[in-house]
Amino acid sequence: MTESELGKGSLLGGFKLEERIHAGGMATIWRVVRQWDTMPMAMKIPRLKDGDDSSFIVCFEVEQMIMPRLSGRHVPKFIASGDFSMQPFLVMEHLPGKSLDVLMREAPLSPQEIAVIGAKVARALHDIHRQHVIHLDLTPDNILFRKSGEAVLIDFGLSRHEQLPDLMAEEFSLPMGTAPYISPEQVLGIRSDFRSDIFSLGVILYRLTTGEFPFDDPKSMAGLKRRLYLAPVPPRVLNKKCPNWLQEIILKCLEVDSDKRYDSGAQLALALENPCQVILTSRSELDKSDSLWTEFKRWIRYSRSGPSQLRSVARHLDTAPIIMAAVDISPGAEALSDAIRHVVKRIYHGERNARITCVTVRKTRLVGIDLGLDEAGKNLYVQYLTALKQWAQPMELPADRVSFHVLESPDAAMALINYAKSNHAEHIVIGARGSSMLRRFLGSVSSHVVAEAPCSVTVVRLHDTGDSGVTSDGYSGHG
Amino acid sequence: MKTGLFADIHANREALEACLRHAEANQVDDHIFLGDLVGYGADPSWVIDTVMQYHARGAGVILGNHDAAVLSKPELTMVEDARQAIDWTRPRLTDDNMKFLSGLPLSIEKKDRLFVHSSAFKPADWSYVADVHSARKCFGATFSRFIYCGHLHQPLLYHQGSTGKVVQFTPVAGVDIPLGMYRRWLAVIGAVGQPRDSNPAACYAVHDSGKNILTYYRVGYDVTAAARKVRESGLPVWLGDRLERGV
Structure with a gap:
């Protein structure tokens, strides 16, 4: 069956053509259905006629080659494709919204x-x-x-x-x-x-x-x-x-x-x-x-x-990572945050095109109203941001390579994980405080981040002896 | 059917063993050896014996320029190291080995596929397919839609569409390449036994005719052992060194 013979109700590759939603110069697009499949689907059928510019065919071949290799929320899901020996087609998830x-x-x-x-x-x-x-x-x-x-x-x-x-x-x-x-x-x-x-x-x-x-x-x-x-x-x-x-x-x-x-x-x-x-x-x-x-x-x-x-794309992106420094700037955590800075600086010097995002979490109340003000009525967000910038200052990072973010959430670990996901962080550097009964029982922020982060995580610890030596145990895992 | 393509083994037992093992794990059920079984390496007789066993089970085997040189005399263009290796190899082959080499063809054609050691353009001249110009010449010498060759010791892939323009591509190991129906393909398989693209890992490829997919592989092997054997056997020392550097 050629493209011009196809019409509403025609069957192609196990898909039933329901409605023609686009008729362009190079291809027609049909809304299609398949038995037992509830996903909204669209079928692209190239217009192939004798004497056509071969670019039509090549464009379609390229799309057939690339679509099955792409995944994720930013492309339509690939469903099936039909061979050039018969009637070529490409079936993808149908996205009904406007461009x-x-x-x-x-x-x-x-x-x-x-x-x-x-x-x-x-x-x-x-x-x-x-x-x-x-x-x-x-x-x-x-x-x-x-x-x-x-x-x-x-x-x-x-x-x-x-x-x-x-x-x-x-x-x-x-x-x-x-x-x-x-x-x-x-x-x-x-x-x-x-x-x-x-x-x-x-x-x-x-x-x-x-x-x-x-x-x-x-x-x-x-x-x-x-x-x-x-x-x-x-x-x-x-x-x-x-x-x-x-x-x-x-x-x-x-x-x-x-x-x-x-x-x-x-x-x-x-x-x-x-x-x-x-x-x-x-x-x-x-x-x-x-x-x-x-x-x-x-x-x-x-x-x-x-x-x-x-x-090369991937090689270049490897050298231009977003490195997320997750810092606790609350009082008492100075030694650990110093150690994190030390590790971040070391990573930065090995990655010329890296961008450092310094992130801290202001824990908000789970229950009740959080005004975001301290006892003296000063804005807590601004205080956190200032403290975060102070923390980063000794690294002397160029201004176009660093940014600062205060996340406000009752759950520090989830806030950090979500931030890393939505910002395509390649690497998180986070500190882990010493172990305690309570922490073992509740689970620490760092272990939660390690378990669920979408990228590699380096956990920075202080030596047990209490000196400021750093153990970067390079805790790498892909969650 | 999955066809394993092995070129330029060059008497490197360790590399061939590693590639054959890898191919077996890959469920390869057909083997083509694209020439130059010997020359440069320390295990010529073992390699020919092994390839003979595959040949007895239906594998295709092509003659390479080093194999031809062992049978007669080295080409005038052959570099000194290669000449010395040929002279070193000849007395180490059995009569059966020599008989097997002397029966090998310059090319094999199977349906729309052509297998040859060097360019399909005058195969006995042993010219390289190393750029789009030589690839165009190679395409022009045959009607086959898929051409597989070796000789260059570095993996490359050429394609030619309806306009006749030839494009070169450097394949990435382990990535499936769909060989589209609307064009012709010329695959230069890298070397099993003496890679020269600065990567010492052995190279071979698999063509899946069912899915029409070509995949190049790089297989790590005991380079140190292979290089040591070369140096200890009386072959030119450089032939061992270059294995370790992949040049």
């Missing part, structure tokens, strides 16, 4: 809304990058949201799995992607830099902030190449309400040299979620477009150099 494109029509949005959306998409990118996949066609059309809020990335037809052959590379000599969103390195035909996706997200953030494209919607190769040497109009010029931290973030994403962009989706999300901790550089101050002379100088530089050398 980001719908929201885009309401741009400019408020900075807070943009930060929330941007952080969600950045986390989704981080998740696929960790699975060795670069999307390479991140557009508002290709971003959906689950009811629970997480961003879901779809349409992996132009994507690259760094551990699999790049089928796209054999077909085309022109850059592949969507013109307004494509990164400078993709324009040059490079399909192996995961920070291309950070650039595309920068374009989305720019558009959400200003309602306009930073590099227009070029129709020619020369037009596409302009983004290699032309800086975009600073967002604040187009929208006076754009705060300087948001301009800083957007322009950092849009850097021509991918080395100057964020090191990972997780680090970008962290910046969007903590605007007051964004380090402002001259990017945030820009209030007019570049002069013709500056543009000319950039053009000369571009024609001489080209973009920087590229690195």
Whole structure:
């Protein structure tokens, strides 16, 4: 049965076609059902006709190759695929929500809304990058949201799995992607830099902030190449309400040299979620477009150099981890928190691109009202934050490599675990106090964190003798 | 069916044993030896005897340039170490070993698959498939959709789509690669017995014809023992050293 003969009620690969939900130039999408299966499912069927551009077929092959290897909340669940020897198809979880494109029509949005959306998409990118996949066609059309809020990335037809052959590379000599969103390195035909996706997200953030494209919607190769040497109009010029931290973030994403962009989706999300901790550089101050002379100088530089050398996604993410220092800053814990600082500093010096998030928990009451004030009426949150910054000060970490977070929860361990999960922490450093009968009975915060953390955990202990020597027992476990 | 592909064993008993064990655990039920059973290593006769046993059970075995050199005389282009190893190997082979080598073909074709030691373009010239240019030449010499070869001592994979453009890919050990139906594939299997990509671990690959998936593997083996045997046997010392460094 060919694609054109398929209709409502047709059976394909054990799935019954119920409703055609999209008919595009390259594929049709049907809502499908299967006996005994309650999951909402969508089937993508490529339009294959004689004389078609072979890119259609290759895009579909790429998607068939990559989808089964992706998992998690940020992609539709893969269900089945049909062979090219018969009628090819791809069945995935059906996500009924609207794409980001719908929201885009309401741009400019408020900075807070943009930060929330941007952080969600950045986390989704981080998740696929960790699975060795670069999307390479991140557009508002290709971003959906689950009811629970997480961003879901779809349409992996132009994507690259760094551990699999790049089928796209054999077909085309022109850059592949969507013109307004494509990164400078993709324009040059490079399909192996995961920070291309950070650039595309920068374009989305720019558009959400200003309602306009930073590099227009070029129709020619020369037009596409302009983004290699032309800086975009600073967002604040187009929208006076754009705060300087948001301009800083957007322009950092849009850097021509991918080395100057964020090191990972997780680090970008962290910046969007903590605007007051964004380090402002001259990017945030820009209030007019570049002069013709500056543009000319950039053009000369571009024609001489080209973009920087590229690195593997997973290997790069390994060297740009988020390291979470969980510190108890309450009185009496000084020796242990000193020891934690010692270990964190040692780890930081071995990981040049690491970002340290210093986290402490202010335990709130389980029952009753917690006003968040001390006896003198001072704000406890601010006190904790100040103490945390004081704790980190001796490490002398560069400001753009460290951030501070006070979590407020009645359950310290759960708060730390949830924070590590939602922020893609690669490594937690936490202290364990000496054992006591009560602690053995109740279970300590550190043992709870070790048991349930989504990443490696280093437990720092003081020697029994009471001196300040450190035993970092490298308690590593993947929960 | 799962076919184990073994190239460039080069008389390295420890490496071959480790790969065969790994393949067995992988439920490989068909074996193809892509040439260069001997040369460089210290156990040529043991390796040929072992491969002969697999051959008797249906395995395909291809002639490599070092095997051919043992039968006649080394090629003029062969480096000095390799020539010395050939001269060292020849008297250590049994009559049965020599007879077996002399009966080996330059290539084997099975349905849409071609097995050859070096490029399919003039196989007796022993040219390398080492870049997209030589890969294109190799693709052009046959109609087979899948070509498997060795000779280079480093794992690579080439694919050619409808436009004719050839793309090179460096496979990642242990990752299943689906060999899509709409293109041709040329797999250069790394060396079992003398890897040269700075990774001393032995290399072999498995093609699962049911799922049409190719997987390259790297298998750790007792490199120290193999290298020591080379040095103690009177072969050029460098041939032992290079095993330990994977160069």
